[in-house]
Amino acid sequence: MPLPPLKSSGSPIKRFFSVLKGLLSAGVLLPLLVGINVLQMMSFVLIKPLSDDLFRRFNRGCAAFWWGLSYKWAGWYGTEIVVSGDELPPEENAMLVANHQEAPDIPMLFPIAYRAGRIGDLKWFVKNILKYVPGVGWGMVFLDCIFVKRNWTSDKDYISSIFERIITKKIPVWIISFVEGTRIRPKKLERSNEYAEKAGLTPTRHVLLPRTKGFSATVNALRPHLDAVYDITIGYVDGVPSAAQWFQGDVKKAYLHVKRYPLETLPTDEEELSQWLLDRFYEKDERLETFYETGEMS
Numbered sequence: 001m002p003l004p005p006l007k008s009s010g011s012p013i014k015r016f017f018s019v020l021k022g023l024l025s026a027g028v029l030l031p032l033l034v035g036i037n038v039l040q041m042m043s044f045v046l047i048k049p050l051s052d053d054l055f056r057r058f059n060r061g062c063a064a065f066w067w068g069l070s071y072k073w074a075g076w077y078g079t080e081i082v083v084s085g086d087e088l089p090p091e092e093n094a095m096l097v098a099n100h101q102e103a104p105d106i107p108m109l110f111p112i113a114y115r116a117g118r119i120g121d122l123k124w125f126v127k128n129i130l131k132y133v134p135g136v137g138w139g140m141v142f143l144d145c146i147f148v149k150r151n152w153t154s155d156k157d158y159i160s161s162i163f164e165r166i167i168t169k170k171i172p173v174w175i176i177s178f179v180e181g182t183r184i185r186p187k188k189l190e191r192s193n194e195y196a197e198k199a200g201l202t203p204t205r206h207v208l209l210p211r212t213k214g215f216s217a218t219v220n221a222l223r224p225h226l227d228a229v230y231d232i233t234i235g236y237v238d239g240v241p242s243a244a245q246w247f248q249g250d251v252k253k254a255y256l257h258v259k260r261y262p263l264e265t266l267p268t269d270e271e272e273l274s275q276w277l278l279d280r281f282y283e284k285d286e287r288l289e290t291f292y293e294t295g296e297m298s
Helices: 012-046 052-076 110-115 128-132 136-141 156-169 186-198 212-221 243-247 270-294
Strands: 080-085 094-098 122-127 146-148 174-177 228-236 253-262
Touching: 012 052, 012 136, 012 243, 052 110, 052 136, 052 156, 080 110, 094 212, 110 253, 122 128, 122 136, 128 136, 128 146, 146 156, 156 212, 174 212, 212 270, 228 270, 253 270
Parallel strands: 080 253, 094 174, 094 228, 122 146, 122 174
Antiparallel strands: 228 253
16 A cells, blocks of 8 residues: 555644644745746846757756755755665666656655756656746746646647757756656555556555556657656655645655666557656565665665
């Protein structure tokens, strides 16, 4: 079963200071993010007409600054993220696939991007509605993030145009996709396993079956540009935190396991590529089972 939510603990005084820290985080990070949005809008008007490359570099710097600050902020509040697995080379374009439990899964990915010098190059598959949200959503509009309305089929032409621009302009990317399509919940896991049984697949315990069509199409479309796929497993110790608990510093320790797969080792056939991704999620399910039993992410 999915890991339960993180429970608030400690005395009322400790909880009070925890909430106070969360308010401090919101009071500093969110206004700063909106201020960065203003600079991004100005760059669209003043810089983009002169140079697309300079415009992208400016916005990459904005993203690197804010996401890097968010990563450092968690460290200042005492959150330790233990990274295991493969070392990631710098200057590499990659697609990242990760299990999805809650909103803090996003900042959980910042350490590996920061250490590889690629935190400003993160691109996300995100729901279309987010582009209208001040702060994070507005910022993503200027970063070539991929906003999807429904599913891969309905968004195919729009996504293909973004991929073509990435390849043509040689834009550095770490494209992140939570390929389960949603955050895991007991009812969603139940439905996922019902589908697995009907399809003759093995049920899972800690992840949902991935949606393979978008992954296969993305890898094959960006094959001339990508160097590798990174398979990321995210594990929390005492329960899955909410966004508020993350920014309050309630998460003291979390784990991240990285497996790097050079692109030339992946199949090109769509069906075989879908099976490849499914196999990774079965491995991820076993890895999380071991982690919850032993505390080791291997």
